Amino acid sequence: xxxxxxxxxxxxxxxxxxxxxxxxxxxxxxxxxxxxxxxxxxxxxxxxxxxxxxxxxxxxxxxxxxxxxxxxxxxxxxxxxxxxxxxxxxxxxxxxxxxxxxxxxxxxxxxxxxxxxxxxxxxxxxxxxxxxxxxxxxxxxxxxxxxxxxxxxxxxxxxxxxxxxxxxxxxxxxxxxxxxxxxxxxxxxxxxxxxxxxxxxxxxxxxxxxxxxxxxxxxxxxxxxxxxxxxxxxxxxxxxxxxxxxxxxxxxxxxxxxxxxxxxxxxxxxxxxxxxxxxxxxxxxxxxxxxxxxxxxxxxxxxxxxxxxxxxxxxxxxxxxxxxxxxxxxxxxxxxxxxxxxxxxxxxxxxxxxxxxxxxxxxxxxxxxxxxxxxxxxxxxxxxxxxxxxxxxxxxxxxxxx
Amino acid sequence: xxxxxxxxxxxxxxxxxxxxxxxxxxxxxxxxxxxxxxxxxxxxxxxxxxxxxxxxxxxxxxxxxxxxxxxxxxxxxxxxxxxxxxxxxxxxxxxxxxxxxxxxxxxxxxxxxxxxxxxxxxxxxxxxxxxxxxxxxxxxxxxxxxxxxxxxxxxxxxxxxxxxxxxxxxxxxxxxxxxxxxxxxxxxxxxxxxxxxxxxx
Ligand SMILES: Nc1ncnc2c1ncn2[C@@H]1O[C@H](COP(=O)(O)OP(=O)(O)OP(=O)(O)O)[C@@H](O)[C@H]1O
Ligand SMILES: [Mg+2]
Ligand SMILES: [Zn+2]
Numbered sequence: 069x070x071x072x073x074x075x076x077x078x079x080x081x082x083x084x085x086x087x088x089x090x091x092x093x094x095x096x097x098x099x100x101x102x103x104x105x106x107x108x109x110x111x112x113x114x115x116x117x118x119x120x121x122x123x124x125x126x127x128x129x130x131x132x133x134x135x136x137x138x139x140x141x142x143x144x145x146x147x148x149x150x151x152x153x154x155x156x157x158x159x160x161x162x163x164x165x166x167x168x169x170x171x172x173x174x175x176x177x178x179x180x181x182x183x184x185x186x187x188x189x190x191x192x193x194x195x196x197x198x199x200x201x202x203x204x205x206x207x208x209x210x211x212x213x214x215x216x217x218x219x220x221x222x223x224x225x226x227x228x229x230x231x232x233x234x235x236x237x238x239x240x241x242x243x244x245x246x247x248x249x250x251x252x253x254x255x256x257x258x259x260x261x262x263x264x265x266x267x268x269x270x271x272x273x274x275x276x277x278x279x280x281x282x283x284x285x286x287x288x289x290x291x292x293x294x295x296x297x298x299x300x301x302x303x304x305x306x307x308x309x310x311x312x313x314x315x316x317x318x319x320x321x322x323x324x325x326x327x328x329x330x331x332x333x334x335x336x337x338x339x340x341x342x343x344x345x346x347x348x349x350x351x352x353x354x355x356x357x358x359x360x361x362x363x364x365x366x367x368x369x370x371x372x373x374x375x376x377x378x379x380x381x382x383x384x385x386x387x388x389x390x391x392x393x394x395x396x397x398x399x400x401x402x403x404x405x406x407x408x409x410x411x412x413x414x415x416x417x418x419x420x421x422x423x424x425x426x427x428x429x430x431x432x433x434x435x436x437x438x439x440x441x442x443x444x445x446x447x448x449x450x451x452x453x454x455x456x457x458x459x460x461x462x463x464x465x466x467x468x469x470x
Numbered sequence: 471x472x473x474x475x476x477x478x479x480x481x482x483x484x485x486x487x488x489x490x491x492x493x494x495x496x497x498x499x500x501x502x503x504x505x506x507x508x509x510x511x512x513x514x515x516x517x518x519x520x521x522x523x524x525x526x527x528x529x530x531x532x533x534x535x536x537x538x539x540x541x542x543x544x545x546x547x548x549x550x551x552x553x554x555x556x557x558x559x560x561x562x563x564x565x566x567x568x569x570x571x572x573x574x575x576x577x578x579x580x581x582x583x584x585x586x587x588x589x590x591x592x593x594x595x596x597x598x599x600x601x602x603x604x605x606x607x608x609x610x611x612x613x614x615x616x617x618x619x620x621x622x623x624x625x626x627x628x629x630x631x632x633x634x635x636x637x638x639x640x641x642x643x644x645x646x647x648x649x650x651x652x653x654x655x656x657x658x659x660x661x662x663x664x665x666x667x668x669x670x671x
Contacts, residue, residue, distance in 0.1 A: 137494060164492035236620060244586035253591045256631045257584060260624040 069193055069405040070435050071111060072153070073146035078133035079160075080106035081462035088146075089437065090455045095446070096439040098459035104439040105198070107459070108410040111437065112196040114145045114156050115407075116218050117176065117189050117228075120196055126172045129160050138164065147192050149405065154179050156192055186229035190222050193399050193407035197392045197414045202384045204391070205376050209365045216366060219283070219395060220275055223402045230271035237264035238357055246355040255348070262344045265360060270337035272361040273311055277331075280305040280366065286394035291370075294386050294425065299370045301387065308363030309343065311336035389414075389426060396434070409436040415445055478504065530603070532579040532596045534561045544568075544577060551575045553610035557600065557629065559583050559617055567615065572662045575613075578603065583621040584628055595625075597632065604636045611639040613668055618643075630671050640671040 076085040081103045096104045105121075109128070112120050119128050129141035141160040146153065159175040176188045204215045221228040241261035248255060284303040291301040311331035331339070343359060344351075351358055368375040368387055375383060392409075399407045415423050415438065423445075439459075443451060458465045474482075478500055485496035503511050528535045528542035535542035544550065544564070554575030558564055564577050580595045592598075603609060614629055616622035626642055633640060643664045 164494070170492075233620075240586045240620065240624075243589075247586055247589060247591065251591070253593070254628075257586075257591065257624070257628055259631065260627040261586075263627075264620070 069403075069407055070148040071114075071145050071192070071194075071408050071437075072148055074107070074111060075144045076107075076110055076142065078130040078139065078141045079110055079143055080128055080130060082106065083130060083132070083462065085462075085464060087457060087464050087466075089435065092435060093454040094435075094437045095443070095451065095454040095456045096437065096459050096464075097441070097443050097456055098439075099441060102459045103462050103464075104459050105412050107464075108196060108198075108412050108437060108439065110143045111145065111408065112194050112410055113143055113158060114147075114192050115189075115194045115222055117158065117174065117185055120198075120218065124172075125160060125174070126162060126170075129162060134162070138162065145192065149192070154191075156188075186226075186232075189228045190225060190403070193222050193403055193405065194410055195392055195395045195399065195407045196410045196412070197388075198412045199414055201388050201392075202381075205368050205379060205384050205387060209363075212366045213362075213364055216276060216280065219398075220279055222399060222407075223279065224275050226271060227275050230268040230275075233264065234268035234272060234361065237261055237268065238360070238362055241265060242356050245352050245357070248352050249355050255352070258348065262341060265357065266337050266341040266344065269309075269340055269360045270311070270333050273307060273309065273336050273340075274331075274333045276305065276307065276361065276364065277310070283394065283398050286398045287390055290390035290393045290397075291387065294390050294422070299383075301390070302369040302372075304367040304369055306365040306367065308361070308365070309340060309359040311339055386422070389422065393426075406434040409434055411436060411438045413439055413441075415440065531577045532581060532599065533564050533577055549574075552608050554613070555603070555609050555611070556613045556615050558615050559622065559625075563615065566661060567665075570658045570661050570665070572665050575611075578612075580616070580625070583616055583619075583625040585621045592628065592632075597629070600629070601632060604633055604638050607637075609638050611641060613641050613643065613665075614671055615643045626671060641668040642671040643668050 070091060071089055073088045074085070075087075076082045079085070085107075087107075096107060098104050109119060109121050113128070119125050122128055129139050133139040133141065139162040142157065144155060144157045147156050148154075155178070157175075157177040157180075159177075161173045161175065162170045163173055164170050174185060176183050176185055178188055178191060203211050205212075217227075217231055221231070241258070241264075244257060244261060247253065248258075280303060287303060288301055291299065340360075344357075347358060368379070370379070370383060370387070373379070375387060379387070396407055396409060411426075415426065438454075440446070443456070446454075456467050458467050481503065482493075482496045482500040485491055485499045486493055491499075503514075524537045525534050526537045526539065527533070528545055529540045530545045531542060533542045533544065551574050555578050556567060556573060556575055557578045557580060558567070559580055559582060561579055564579060567573050567577075578596065578600050580597065580600070582590055582595050584590060584592065584595070604612070612629075612633070614626040616625045630640055644666075
């Protein structure tokens with residue numbers, strides 16, 4: 069998988085941007101706040117159809133463009149995939165609305181033909197490595213769920229749609245639970261939302277159960293390699309509801325340890341639905357949906373030490389690096405093609421040894437785009453193998469490496 | 471720092487409160503009214519004033535009708551099929567379905583859909599009134615034509631639960647309608663296909 073060209077309009081700091089990429093290595097060089105990270109963000113947007121950085125995708129539209137009647141931000145990637153060339157275009161359209169905030173509409177076009185978002189996700193695969201991704205381990209569980217979701221959305225058709233429907237249904241179900249508590253009313257209204265939660269929730273739970281243990285193998289191997297086998301890492305998936313039939317059990321809000329379990333979609337769905345019925349009284353009283361993938365947790369253990377609690381900076385960085393290399397391999401085995409690697413500043417964060425290791429682990433086949441504020445961080449030998457683009461104030465210019 | 475005189479400002483704000491109209495369109499409309507001949511604004515003002523006082527809801531189907539009348543034109547038409555009732559969210563949907571000329575039954579307008587987020591429950595809609603109509607026993611089939619959104623689907627499923635005990639056949643408009651789209655925006659051929667291919671609910 070390759071990205072051959074990128075053109076942006078009204079995206080972040082870029083009014084317009086046109087650039088092309090060589091088969092292997094590209095280095096984006098520039099001072100702070102010039103637009104380097106935004107370029108990687110835009111490329112990864114083509115994979116997951118949402119910004120990996122912004123809390124809301126509308127933030128990615130150029131601020132000056134917001135003054136236009138209908139602001140449109142645009143990302144167009146020239147993609148090479150299985151020997152064929154394609155264009156992948158994303159439009160971020162801000163429709164004006166009464167209260168002035170407007171509603172964001174996303175359009176996706178493959179080779180000029182409009183596609184449903186859910187059908188097109190996974191068309192182009194990339195792996196993004198940002199320095200702040202240590203948050204995956206350090207922050208709350210929602211960071212880890214977001215991480216897993218972004219990973220799975222590239223590999224499983226149907227995952228993103230299930231997730232989006234689940235979230236839409238969840239907020240409505242919670243609103244209804246509160247309404248029933250505050251004002252009473254017919255509990256029969258819950259039937260539809262229970263159905264939506266169980267149906268989409270089962271898709272998510274099944275995908276997570278199946279893939280996390282699969283992905284863990286890749287992750288362990290990379291972590292072992294990076295630590296010279298001194299440390300053993302473990303990914304502990306703790307589903308808030310694991311698909312088991314718990315009808316006869318006491319309500320447990322906590323966490324089930326059995327991550328490897330044999331339930332299939334239909335069973336999970338049935339059991340989930342039954343569980344929601346049992347919990348109905350309790351959930352109306354509390355006004356929230358108490359079980360489901362929105363409450364899942366994933367913990368990282370190195371030699372049985374919880375890295376989220378006790379991990380050293382170095383350990384956490386190594387874990388994130390292992391995650392990213394593992395993602396690359398995993399996506400390759402899932403889709404048959406190497407994803408494009410996007411490495412933001414990550415080399416500056418690593419010590420000499422790890423940096424060499426990361427650069428070495430870039431095989432001869434894959435395409436990688438790296439950013440740096442300082443070209444000197446790279447050996448001249450390495451820099452010579454890269455196409456260098458200078459990034460300054462939202463403009464880019466090709467320059468030959470020294 | 472009011473740059474514009476107050477009456478103009480007031481008109482703009484009034485336009486801006488309308489659905490689908492942003493500040494730009496609102497100011498364009500306001501300036502248009504300012505420049506247009508006096509009768510244009512007089513006609514509009516009169517029409518606006520009339521709309522509330524000279525319309526009412528049909529006592530049977532809750533579609534909009536002229537003030538002082540009990541029934542709307544559709545409920546009053548003797549040749550239409552009393553055994554077939556199409557349930558829609560909004561009066562606009564009746565209009566859209568009527569334009570297809572593919573439906574010869576009666577209607578029932580709910581005036582919305584179940585929406586937990588907006589706090590709209592069954593009691594805020596004309597659901598009890600629909601149940602009353604069904605109780606009379608003359609309706610064979612009800613076509614639920616709520617929008618193909620989550621709220622529309624939730625409403626359809628809820629209607630099925632409410633009407634389960636009555637001997638009435640419930641169907642739902644076939645998909646093929648754009649998901650997340652509104653009935654009133656669907657084109658006629660799409661609507662006709664959806665009507666023909668309605669499914670059991
Ligand atoms: N929607 C937007 N419209 C216009 N400018 C924006 C928008 N979003 C971000 N910017 C600007 O883009 C710049 C940040 O770009 P980016 O994060 O890509 O820089 P960078 O080159 O990666 O910098 P650093 O080396 O500090 O990481 C900032 O100057 C910011 O103000
Ligand atoms: Mg940056
Ligand atoms: Zn009527």
